[in-house]
Amino acid sequence: MDFTEEQIERYSRQIVLKEIGGVGQAKLLNSKITIIGCGGLGSPVAYYLTAAGIGNIKLVDFDTVDISNLHRQILHFTKDLNKNKTQSAYEKLHELNPDVKIELVNKILLPDNIKDIIEDSDFVIDGSDNIPTKMLINDACVNLNIPFTIAGVIRFNGQIITVNPKKKTACYRCVFGDITEHEPSMSCSQAGIIGLTNRMLFLDLLKYRFSFIKIAKNENCIACGDNPKNLIETYDYNIGDACFE
Amino acid sequence: MTLVLSDINGLKSNKIHKLDIIGKVCPMTFVYTKLALEKMNSGDILELTLDFPAAVKNIPDNCKRQNIGELIDIKHVDKEKKAWILKIKKI
Numbered sequence: 001m002d003f004t005e006e007q008i009e010r011y012s013r014q015i016v017l018k019e020i021g022g023v024g025q026a027k028l029l030n031s032k033i034t035i036i037g038c039g040g041l042g043s044p045v046a047y048y049l050t051a052a053g054i055g056n057i058k059l060v061d062f063d064t065v066d067i068s069n070l071h072r073q074i075l076h077f078t079k080d081l082n083k084n085k086t087q088s089a090y091e092k093l094h095e096l097n098p099d100v101k102i103e104l105v106n107k108i109l110l111p112d113n114i115k116d117i118i119e120d121s122d123f124v125i126d127g128s129d130n131i132p133t134k135m136l137i138n139d140a141c142v143n144l145n146i147p148f149t150i151a152g153v154i155r156f157n158g159q160i161i162t163v164n165p166k167k168k169t170a171c172y173r174c175v176f177g178d179i180t181e182h183e184p185s186m187s188c189s190q191a192g193i194i195g196l197t198n199r200m201l202f203l204d205l206l207k208y209r210f211s212f213i214k215i216a217k218n219e220n221c222i223a224c225g226d227n228p229k230n231l232i233e234t235y236d237y238n239i240g241d242a243c244f245e
Numbered sequence: 246m247t248l249v250l251s252d253i254n255g256l257k258s259n260k261i262h263k264l265d266i267i268g269k270v271c272p273m274t275f276v277y278t279k280l281a282l283e284k285m286n287s288g289d290i291l292e293l294t295l296d297f298p299a300a301v302k303n304i305p306d307n308c309k310r311q312n313i314g315e316l317i318d319i320k321h322v323d324k325e326k327k328a329w330i331l332k333i334k335k336i
Contacts (some may be wrong), residue, residue, distance in 0.1 A: 016272050
C-alpha cells in the first residue's frame, strides 16, 4: 500500500523497526481487532492499538461510565459520567488517530451473540472483568479459530495468556477447566490473566514478582481437546452471576 | 506528498531508483530509505540524495543491521551545501 506522508511520519517509529517496516505497518492498517471491555484493561489496550494504527477496532461494552471507574479506566473522563463506555472511548480514540475505523457494540457479550460480534476479527482481546465471560471468549475464539489474549488484574495480581488456535496452543480452559467445578469466590481470585502462547504470566505487584508458568495443551480440554464439546450452544456460563470487584 | 520513487534506468536488469530526501533528518532519512527499498527488487540500486550529515553513516549502518541494503557508493556532491548521493543496493 502507499502511505501518505502523514502516515509515514505518524508510524515512523514502527516502520523503522526491522520486525515491522512498511510491510508490517500495512498489515496493521488492514487488520481488525475486537476489544471486549472498555475498562481498566481495555483502556490502555485500545489507546495503544489505536495509536499503533490497527486499521479497524471493534469496541464491545454494555456499561456506562461511573465515577469509581475513573482512577484506572483512563479512556473515560469526569465529563463522561453516565455516558456509554464505548462512546466515551470512541471520542478519545478518534481524536488520537482518525486513521482508525472504530465500531461500537453496546451489548452484553452472550453465547447467542458472541460469534456474530467476533467472527470477522483477526484477533480478539479480552478485557472483561469476570471469569464466565473469559470462558465464553475462549470457547468462541477456539471454535472460530481466532487468536486471542485473555488478561485480568485483581487487587495486586494479574495474569495473561495468549492462545493461537491456528497453532493449537493451550487455551484458557486447558488451565482452568470447567468453571462450574470452582467455588464462586475462586472465580474472583482467578480473574485475569498476560502472555505468550503455552506460557502464562502471573504478576504480583506488591512483591514485584513476575512468574512465567509453562502450560501444556490438555487433550481432554472441553474447548480445544481431542473431543471438544459444543460449548457456545450448550454450556451454562452464568454471565451476570460473576463476582465484580 | 506521498513517497515517489522515480525509476531512472528501466532498461538494465538491475534498475536504478532515485529518491530525494533533502531536508529530512534522522530517523526519517532511514524510514524513507527503507520504504523505498521495500518496494524494490533484490539487486536494484537506490540512489539517495540527502543533506543531513549524520544520515551518511546512519543509513548504511541501519541498512546493514536490518539486512535490507548494502552501500556501494558515496559522493559528496556539494561541499558548501553539504549534499551527498548514496547508492544502496537492495539485498
